[in-house]
Amino acid sequence: MGDYLLVSRTEDGDTARALASELAGGARRAGLLVSDLNASTWLAVGGPHPPNTLQVSNWTLIGDVFDRRSPQIPATRPGDPWDYERKMMARLWGRFVGVQFGRGQKPVTLLRDPSGALECVAWDHEGLTIVSSVAFDWLIQRLRPAWRINVGRLAQALRDPLPSMGALLLDGPVALTPGTIQPLPLSHPAVEIWNPAVIARQSQDPWPSTEEASRHLRAVIDDTVSSLAGLSGPIAAEISGGLDSSIVASSIARRDPDTVKLWINAYGTTPESDERRYVAALGRKLGVEPACVPHAAAPITTEWLNAIAQDFRPGLNALDRPHDLDWTRRLTAAGAIGLMTGRGGDTILLQRATADAFIDRWRDEKWRSLWSPDVWELAAANEVSIWTLIGQARRRGRKVHTIPQRSHPMLPALPKTCSLHPWLRNWDDFGPAKAFQIAGLADSVSRHEPSALSRAVDVRNPLCAQPVIEACLALPASLLTTGGRERGLARHAFRNRLPAEIIERRSKGDMTRTYGRMIHDSLDVLRPWLIDGRLAALGVIDAAATDRELTRETLLWRGKYSTIILAAAFEAWVRTWEGLVGPTR
Numbered sequence: 001m002g003d004y005l006l007v008s009r010t011e012d013g014d015t016a017r018a019l020a021s022e023l024a025g026g027a028r029r030a031g032l033l034v035s036d037l038n039a040s041t042w043l044a045v046g047g048p049h050p051p052n053t054l055q056v057s058n059w060t061l062i063g064d065v066f067d068r069r070s071p072q073i074p075a076t077r078p079g080d081p082w083d084y085e086r087k088m089m090a091r092l093w094g095r096f097v098g099v100q101f102g103r104g105q106k107p108v109t110l111l112r113d114p115s116g117a118l119e120c121v122a123w124d125h126e127g128l129t130i131v132s133s134v135a136f137d138w139l140i141q142r143l144r145p146a147w148r149i150n151v152g153r154l155a156q157a158l159r160d161p162l163p164s165m166g167a168l169l170l171d172g173p174v175a176l177t178p179g180t181i182q183p184l185p186l187s188h189p190a191v192e193i194w195n196p197a198v199i200a201r202q203s204q205d206p207w208p209s210t211e212e213a214s215r216h217l218r219a220v221i222d223d224t225v226s227s228l229a230g231l232s233g234p235i236a237a238e239i240s241g242g243l244d245s246s247i248v249a250s251s252i253a254r255r256d257p258d259t260v261k262l263w264i265n266a267y268g269t270t271p272e273s274d275e276r277r278y279v280a281a282l283g284r285k286l287g288v289e290p291a292c293v294p295h296a297a298a299p300i301t302t303e304w305l306n307a308i309a310q311d312f313r314p315g316l317n318a319l320d321r322p323h324d325l326d327w328t329r330r331l332t333a334a335g336a337i338g339l340m341t342g343r344g345g346d347t348i349l350l351q352r353a354t355a356d357a358f359i360d361r362w363r364d365e366k367w368r369s370l371w372s373p374d375v376w377e378l379a380a381a382n383e384v385s386i387w388t389l390i391g392q393a394r395r396r397g398r399k400v401h402t403i404p405q406r407s408h409p410m411l412p413a414l415p416k417t418c419s420l421h422p423w424l425r426n427w428d429d430f431g432p433a434k435a436f437q438i439a440g441l442a443d444s445v446s447r448h449e450p451s452a453l454s455r456a457v458d459v460r461n462p463l464c465a466q467p468v469i470e471a472c473l474a475l476p477a478s479l480l481t482t483g484g485r486e487r488g489l490a491r492h493a494f495r496n497r498l499p500a501e502i503i504e505r506r507s508k509g510d511m512t513r514t515y516g517r518m519i520h521d522s523l524d525v526l527r528p529w530l531i532d533g534r535l536a537a538l539g540v541i542d543a544a545a546t547d548r549e550l551t552r553e554t555l556l557w558r559g560k561y562s563t564i565i566l567a568a569a570f571e572a573w574v575r576t577w578e579g580l581v582g583p584t585r
Contacts, residue, residue, distance in 0.1 A: 001047065001095055002046055002049045003051075003134045004045050004051045005043070005131075005132045005136060006044075006062070006107075007020050007039070007128055007490055008040050008106065008128065008129045009106075010040075010124070010129050015126060016127030019124035019126055022142075024042055024044070026142060026351035027044035031400055032045060032046040041101070041105065045062075048337055048455070049064075049231065049338065049453070056234070057084065058101070059099070060101070061094075062097050063097060063118050064094045064096060066227045068092065068467065071090050073087050075280030082181060082193050085111065088572065089179070093466040093467055094117075095113065095115060095118050097131070097176075099111075107129055108183065109182065109183050110122060111180075111181050112177070112178050113162060113178065113179070114466050115445075115465055115469070116177075116445035116448060117461075118448070119133045119448075121135075121168070122174050122186060125143055132309055135311050138428070144577035145172055147581045148172070150169055153167060153169050154540055154574070155539075157314075158411065159406045159567065160406065161404065161406055161426060162403065168312055170312070170364050170577065172384065176190065177190065177422055179192060179194030181194060196441055197423070197425060199427065199469075199470050199474055200434055200437075202474035204430075204476075206479075207476055217472070218493045220467050221247060228462050229259060229338075230255075230337075231311065231338060233338060234260070234335055234337065234338075235261065235337070235339065236340070236457070237262070238262055238339060239282055239290055240266075240279075240509060241265060242345075242509055243349075243490065243505070244344070244349065244463060245341060247342065247345070247494050247498070248342045248463065249340075250285075253288060257288060257381070261335050262330070262392060264327070264331075265293070265325060266292075266326075268509075269293060269297075273510060275453045276292050278334070278499075281502065282498065282499055284499070285497070296323045296327075297322055297323070297518055298322040300568065304321050306576065308466055308569060309569065309572035311449075313567065314572075314573040315573070316569060317447065317448075317450065317454075318450060319569060323453050324451045324453040328452055332456060332555070336457060338459050339453070339457050341459060343447045343461045344463040344464035345463045346487075347437065347441055348437070349440065349487040349490040350433070352433055352436060352477075353378060353485055354382060355378075355393070356477070357378060357433045357478055358378055358389045358392075358478075360476060361431075361476070363393075369478075370386065374478060374482060374484050375484075378484035379484070381485065401424075403420075408560050409542075410542050410549050411563070412540075414436050421439075421442050423442050424439060433481075437472070437473070437477065441473075447464050448464065512561070519565060523550055524567055526564065527546075530568060530571060531550070533571045535571050535574060
């Protein structure tokens, strides 16, 4: 969506007043629209869909805010100072942050909505409290804050498959976790008012029927898509050929297909990355004409890497830069200012139709679980016997869950850490399928992070929105995998709207070979970039092992392309921030 910058004077001296005025001028020169929230605070907004403001009680909400159609308001907590905010998070949803003002019109509390669609980074500087969605270059260049890169967190993040939502890799600014409140000053601990585990506990209650769950899921997705599609337009819609984007497209077509300027698909050069036959079937079913275009690809350059490294976090959502730039040009030419996607569906609709789904069921039902035909279909889909599933479930028992760490020969061994993302603290209360759905939700926040495309058009991800998240968390994994199929409930719910080719499809589009070829073609850039770079100098990667791994022969034999491109992005980020805040020691 768009960007915001909030600057508030927490001190009334001339220095703070002059700096606040100077920064407001800088924001205007950068093309942002500046307005006063009160005598001490101004707000600047910009981008393809500049955030709105909405007053809700004593909260100023910045971004897009929608009312829930049938909210489930939590019970009152006597003595809880944040009881109203918990209820507000159940009554509203959207893409927003909030600020609450107290005595002297000074900010006293910040808030970030549970979806995490809008970043919220705050810091204090010379009598000012500054809150921003992005690291505006002109702002950081002017302030030169006394921040430093945290090498320990940097090394862990490169190994962590869920790096997108935790603490920043910088010591100094504070990033709010989605679903939290941050009292001011920033030295106060954050308060969690929303946690996916609380919602997921509903999945342990008596289960609804498949038909009832299907109707609920379909209604929630339709309402969410309608709300996001109804923001500023016109819009484009991504149709990859997979189930998730097809579901979103069907909801848009049901609402008002004329609002869509462009139904667009990108196809790759390998058989597994070319999904045009599914796109064509969807077009016929929905009565629309998709535009299928080649997936843009180009060798990696240092300019490309530096361009994605300009924000508070490494640009992991911006790694496919040639594709982003190509779609920016196409969507802009079509007159679209928003893009609807199906991103996040793999996680929230539950892609993992494995033995884990049976283990979840076994924990609750034991031998009674064998009465369900879904169990037999799950065994057949995984090409194992029922007795194999039972054996796995009994061996698994109620063991604690662990997040697998990313491994690669160029990553030196690190001491094991027991720190968990806040959303995972209670995940041992669930079976492995539900637990990893929660973990995947933490990762899906990265779908909202900036890219060249999101800087030009408002990218909207309805399957990553709070109503859809909560609807799916509240259902057991066995129901989400109805029929023993990955995303089985979603297939059942939308079976009458989508072509049989997509509903019954068992394969999935895969760009691995395309991205692998990109890395092969970029070794002349990647080798010196990493071997002689800052990550190697800081000991975050092993230069000698990197030298051995970044050869065509080793890549053909071992693969592991994702770690290489991630390391290249982290390297760019470190170089960028060292240029802004000084060298890392």
